[in-house]
Amino acid sequence: xxxxxxxxxxxxxxxxxxxxxxxxxxxxxxxxxxxxxxxxxxxxxxxxxxxxxxxxxxxxxxxxxxxxxxxxxxxxxxxxxxxxxxxx
Amino acid sequence: xxxxxxxxxxxxxxxxxxxxxxxxxxxxxxxxxxxxxxxxxxxxxxxxxxxxxxxxxxxxxxxxxxxxxxxxxxxxxxxxxxxxxxxxxxxxxxxxxxxxxxxxxxxxxxxxxxxxxxxxxxxxxxxxxxxxxxxxxxxxxxxxxxxxxxxxxxxxxxxxxxxxxxxxxxxxxxxxxxxxxxxxxxxxxxxxxxxxxxxxxxxxxxxxxxxxxxxxxxxxxxxxxxxxxxxxxxxxxxxxxxxxxxxxxxxxxxxxxxxxxxxxxxxxxxxxxxxxxxxxxxxxxxxxxxxxxxxxxxxxxxxxxxxxxxxxxxxxxxxxxxxxxxxxxxxxxxxxxxxxxxxxxxxxxxxxxxxxxxxxxxxxxxxxxxxxxxxxxxxxxxxxxxxxxxxxxxxxxxxxxxxxxxxxxxxxxxxxxxxxxxxxxxxxxxxxxxxxxxxxxxxxxxxxxxxxxxxxxxxxxxxxx
Numbered sequence: 001x002x003x004x005x006x007x008x009x010x011x012x013x014x015x016x017x018x019x020x021x022x023x024x025x026x027x028x029x030x031x032x033x034x035x036x037x038x039x040x041x042x043x044x045x046x047x048x049x050x051x052x053x054x055x056x057x058x059x060x061x062x063x064x065x066x067x068x069x070x071x072x073x074x075x076x077x078x079x080x081x082x083x084x085x086x087x088x
Numbered sequence: 089x090x091x092x093x094x095x096x097x098x099x100x101x102x103x104x105x106x107x108x109x110x111x112x113x114x115x116x117x118x119x120x121x122x123x124x125x126x127x128x129x130x131x132x133x134x135x136x137x138x139x140x141x142x143x144x145x146x147x148x149x150x151x152x153x154x155x156x157x158x159x160x161x162x163x164x165x166x167x168x169x170x171x172x173x174x175x176x177x178x179x180x181x182x183x184x185x186x187x188x189x190x191x192x193x194x195x196x197x198x199x200x201x202x203x204x205x206x207x208x209x210x211x212x213x214x215x216x217x218x219x220x221x222x223x224x225x226x227x228x229x230x231x232x233x234x235x236x237x238x239x240x241x242x243x244x245x246x247x248x249x250x251x252x253x254x255x256x257x258x259x260x261x262x263x264x265x266x267x268x269x270x271x272x273x274x275x276x277x278x279x280x281x282x283x284x285x286x287x288x289x290x291x292x293x294x295x296x297x298x299x300x301x302x303x304x305x306x307x308x309x310x311x312x313x314x315x316x317x318x319x320x321x322x323x324x325x326x327x328x329x330x331x332x333x334x335x336x337x338x339x340x341x342x343x344x345x346x347x348x349x350x351x352x353x354x355x356x357x358x359x360x361x362x363x364x365x366x367x368x369x370x371x372x373x374x375x376x377x378x379x380x381x382x383x384x385x386x387x388x389x390x391x392x393x394x395x396x397x398x399x400x401x402x403x404x405x406x407x408x409x410x411x412x413x414x415x416x417x418x419x420x421x422x423x424x425x426x427x428x429x430x431x432x433x434x435x436x437x438x439x440x441x442x443x444x445x446x447x448x449x450x451x452x453x454x455x456x457x458x459x460x461x462x463x464x465x466x467x468x469x470x471x472x473x474x475x476x477x478x479x480x481x482x483x484x485x486x487x488x489x490x491x492x493x494x495x496x497x498x499x500x501x502x503x504x505x506x507x508x509x510x511x512x513x514x515x516x517x518x519x520x521x522x523x524x525x526x527x528x529x530x531x532x533x534x535x536x537x538x539x540x541x542x543x544x545x546x547x548x549x550x551x552x553x
Contacts, residue, residue, distance in 0.1 A: 011440050012424045018442070019499075022439075032386055
């Protein structure tokens with residue numbers, strides 16, 4: 001499956017087009033000399049297993065939950081409303 | 089002179105009450121015409137001030153930061169306050185929780201007064217990309233306040249806040265600090281937790297204090313630093329003591345990038361002033377080396393390629409489903425795209441689209457992966473340099489601040505104006521702007537995790553220049 005996705009679709013922004021100015025910046029990269037060692041992973045940071053958070057559920061405080069609900073864009077009869085997901 | 093210590097003494101000696109201190113600053117913030125404030129936290133600030141006064145009245149000891157009024161760039165979570173990122177999308181968004189760095193300041197007793205104006209989601213270098221009106225420069229109000237933490241730098245410069253917490257991804261603390269003649273620090277990446285800072289480009293995002301003295305920067309940096317389980321890129325750091333940064337005898341060699349100074353885009357006066365400063369440093373017996381570095385265009389292009397890729401990914405969560413100003417369309421995808429099209433600014437859209445361009449199939453190899461490779465080369469170049477020199481000095485900006493409205497007319501010039509700050513961001517190095525040396529200040533940079541050396545050299549330069 002090879003379906004070309006344009007930047008407006010990828011960005012979920014109607015009518016979005018690449019910017020000429022930004023393309024000029026990308027051209028500098030395209031034309032730049034790079035080292036041959038392909039060491040793209042020099043800056044990958046690994047976290048020690050000992051430093052990971054405990055795998056437990058941490059409940060939010062009552063005020064946090066209340067604000068999260070307040071922030072929800074649409075509510076109807078006590079339910080939080082979202083668009084239908086299965087349409088196509 | 090440390091403003092924090094001065095106010096602390098005044099509070100302790102009952103020369104002023106905390107309530108009056110806070111009320112006076114709130115009045116200044118409210119009346120100010122520089123567009124620095126997105127929302128005022130007057131009720132909570134006065135309630136906290138009363139508690140500090142009660143403590144002092146009862147003869148209890150107060151901590152150094154207790155009762156000190158400060159500002160917060162409007163990209164930090166502070167529970168119950170609006171956190172808009174200066175955007176239409178989050179105009180009515182309330183923080184459900186508090187950022188780690190801000191919580192540490194609250195725990196130390198500091199009092200937040202305002203959420204401060206900035207470029208939307210940090211996307212800008214002038215604080216004009218905001219729904220709250222362009223931030224006006226503290227010294228010349230017809231000029232920009234700088235960005236993206238423009239409101240924070242202007243508030244400190246005008247004494248509306250004692251210190252402010254900005255965010256620096258490619259220069260967003262250092263450049264507005266330079267434009268408004270105050271101190272602004274981008275610490276080593278990972279020294280301060282990013283938890284609760286809205287993500288722009290996660291691999292360079294840093295929490296950064298802005299203040300009027302090196303001592304105030306040191307105090308606030310110490311409070312906010314430390315490992316945080318909620319941000320696994322953080323590391324444990326040593327507290328920086330006041331005594332340790334007083335003398336810079338161990339700094340023997342300083343470097344500067346000669347191509348920054350020979351660049352034709354640099355303002356002749358900034359160039360002349362920078363070279364005069366270098367001569368003064370040489371005169372103290374410190375060896376100065378001119379270093380080779382990457383061209384400005386390469387630095388800016390590498391930074392923007394990676395920052396745009398990261399912001400496209402980070403901001404993909406903003407679709408109006410769970411929060412934000414949702415605009416209903418005919419179906420789910422339509423709702424996403426209308427919400428994002430109508431609510432993001434032109435600059436944010438430009439960066440998101442640019443990011444998706446470089447991440448998409450067919451382009452990632454020749455742009456994004458190449459950008460990563462260049463970043464590695466930049467980091468390696470810094471590692472090599474810091475084997476030869478202790479400190480790297482640089483101007484903060486090639487030019488003085490533009491007039492409000494001018495940077496939006498020439499986008500390429502706006503991006504290129506970040507030429508001297510973005511390299512240090514890509515290297516994740518500690519860099520401080522000091523209001524000395526040139527009209528927009530100077531940057532002091534040291535090797536990774538050596539924030540102490542930066543503050544130490546800043547103290548030396550304060551007395552030398």
